[in-house]
Amino acid sequence: MPPKSFLELMQWGPQGWLDEMTFATGLTLAVAVSGFLFGLAFGTIAAIGKLSRHAVFQRAADAYTTVFRGVPDLLVIYLFYFGGSAVVTAIAQKFGAQGFIGLPGFLVGTLAIGIVSGAYQAEVIRGAYLAVPPGEVDAARAFGMSGWRLLRRIIGPQVLRYGLPGMGNVWQLVLKESALVAVVGLSVYLYEIKLGDLVLIYETRFSDLLRQAHVAAGSTRQPFVFYITAVAFYLILTTASTWAFRRAETWATRGLRQA
Amino acid sequence: MDFAFLYSSFLRLIAGIPLTLQLAFSSIGLGFCLAVLLAAMMRSRLLPLAWIAEGFVFVFRGTPLLVQIFLIYYGLGQFRPYLDEMGIWWFFRSPYYCALLALTLNTAAYGAEIVRGGLQSVPHGQIEAARAFGMSGFTLYRRIVAPIALRQALPAYGNEIILMIKATSLVSTITLMEVTGLAHKIISETFRAFEVFFVAGAIYLAINFAMARLIALAEDRIAPDLGRAAATIEMGKLSH
Numbered sequence: 001m002p003p004k005s006f007l008e009l010m011q012w013g014p015q016g017w018l019d020e021m022t023f024a025t026g027l028t029l030a031v032a033v034s035g036f037l038f039g040l041a042f043g044t045i046a047a048i049g050k051l052s053r054h055a056v057f058q059r060a061a062d063a064y065t066t067v068f069r070g071v072p073d074l075l076v077i078y079l080f081y082f083g084g085s086a087v088v089t090a091i092a093q094k095f096g097a098q099g100f101i102g103l104p105g106f107l108v109g110t111l112a113i114g115i116v117s118g119a120y121q122a123e124v125i126r127g128a129y130l131a132v133p134p135g136e137v138d139a140a141r142a143f144g145m146s147g148w149r150l151l152r153r154i155i156g157p158q159v160l161r162y163g164l165p166g167m168g169n170v171w172q173l174v175l176k177e178s179a180l181v182a183v184v185g186l187s188v189y190l191y192e193i194k195l196g197d198l199v200l201i202y203e204t205r206f207s208d209l210l211r212q213a214h215v216a217a218g219s220t221r222q223p224f225v226f227y228i229t230a231v232a233f234y235l236i237l238t239t240a241s242t243w244a245f246r247r248a249e250t251w252a253t254r255g256l257r258q259a
Numbered sequence: 260m261d262f263a264f265l266y267s268s269f270l271r272l273i274a275g276i277p278l279t280l281q282l283a284f285s286s287i288g289l290g291f292c293l294a295v296l297l298a299a300m301m302r303s304r305l306l307p308l309a310w311i312a313e314g315f316v317f318v319f320r321g322t323p324l325l326v327q328i329f330l331i332y333y334g335l336g337q338f339r340p341y342l343d344e345m346g347i348w349w350f351f352r353s354p355y356y357c358a359l360l361a362l363t364l365n366t367a368a369y370g371a372e373i374v375r376g377g378l379q380s381v382p383h384g385q386i387e388a389a390r391a392f393g394m395s396g397f398t399l400y401r402r403i404v405a406p407i408a409l410r411q412a413l414p415a416y417g418n419e420i421i422l423m424i425k426a427t428s429l430v431s432t433i434t435l436m437e438v439t440g441l442a443h444k445i446i447s448e449t450f451r452a453f454e455v456f457f458v459a460g461a462i463y464l465a466i467n468f469a470m471a472r473l474i475a476l477a478e479d480r481i482a483p484d485l486g487r488a489a490a491t492i493e494m495g496k497l498s499h
Contacts, residue, residue, distance in 0.1 A: 070463060070464045071460040072429075072439055072463060074428045074431070074432075075442060075460060078442065078446060078452065078456070081452075082450060082452035083453050086452060177323070179325045180325060214333075223333045223336055224330070224334040224337040224338065225337070227326065228334065230326055230330075234323060234326060235318065239321065
């Protein structure tokens with residue numbers, strides 16, 4: 001059988017791989033978005049720690065950002081995958097389960113990316129917070145705002161405005177880092193959900209863009225075709241997000257006088 | 260804490276340090292040469308040259324390094340007959356050379372942007388003054404443009420060096436046993452992820468800390484008046 005042409009390989013449907021590659025791109029995007037949101041949460045907590053007046057919180061936040069920016073992301077993914085699975089396996093064995101229980105790649109990837117990007121995000125949020133003019137906070141206090149209202153009306157929006165370029169950088173980092181989940185990726189998970197007498201068997205297949213390319217490359221023996229397609233899909237994602245962040249920046253700074 | 264286990268893991272992991280450093284430094288060195296070439300092309304008045312360089316930078320900065328490694332190591336295998344015919348299959352068959360090539364191309368793309376930024380920062384007046392002194396071409400570049408650009412580019416390049424040391428961990432996915440590859444091996448043998456992460460992480464932190472100090476020293480020497488960019492590892496370009 002002669003090797004299939006590029007167009008034959010990239011058909012939509014059971015004959016080709018275009019549909020699989022597109023869904024995998026969606027999964028990559030889902031991993032990146034949830035990792036980014038986790039990172040935003042971790043980063044905010046760490047930024048609060050860094051800005052805190054208590055030395056203990058400052059040191060803890062500094063240790064967190066130093067460690068997770070100084071250690072390779074892949075090592076963090078291994079820590080979460082094997083470490084998390086070891087904990088889950090130990091708990092399951094207490095309840096009589098046997099064998100090794102691997103955690104879903106999606107969960108591991110999202111958490112690991114969240115922790116790592118949170119370390120970068122902390123610096124962005126801290127910088128943005130410090131850029132908020134203190135006079136505006138004073139003015140808000142003079143108007144009687146405090147606590148949550150001050151945060152929501154004055155500080156929060158401005159931190160987002162000043163932090164947006166840095167957050168755009170972190171998003172690009174997260175998008176590219178999401179490829180690492182391919183390393184702990186593809187597994188078929190069977191979940192049994194018992195609802196009274198009803199037993200649902202739920203199957204999920206998890207493969208991100210890179211993993212999907214790897215699988216397709218192995219099954220068609222045309223690795224270059226699929227990796228170059230993955231490159232193209234990643235370029236679409238990164239280019240589209242550069243554009244989106246630029247739009248968001250223009251929108252967020254529309255009320256500012258430009259230098 | 261099981262110190263005996265930590266110590267034995269440490270002894271096994273340090274065996275991977277030479278490969279980590281070797282890959283990092285050779286790719287940074289080769290990548291820098293390529294980056295200078297790319298930056299020159301991007302500034303060239305020959306538009307096709309500028310387009311090629313910009314396209315290269317766009318592709319390598321816009322995609323994950325892991326995908327680039329797989330594309331070169333697994334992807335090019337598809338063209339084995341042609342590569343064999345050209346007599347370069349030995350290169351693409353070796354995970355080491357493929358990893359080195361991917362790391363070099365990747366860091367060259369990021370480096371090109373840094374070098375270009377450095378070149379752009381050279382004040383026009385300095386070039387005019389040099390021309391008034393009768394300098395031109397290579398002399399002008401060697402004496403005036405290159406030193407000023409280098410000083411400007413050093414903090415960002417320092418960042419890139421540290422990112423590359425971390426990036427070498429990805430080559431473990433194509434069977435090279437550097438520090439992360441060995442860590443993965445020990446974890447899958449013992450399932451003691453926390454201890455191994457602790458030791459391997461400490462090794463990377465130590466290397467990166469030493470590099471950051473060296474870069475700060477170099478900055479002090481080359482550009483004492485600029486004041487050390489204290490935030491060398493703070494901000495700047497983050498990703499690979």
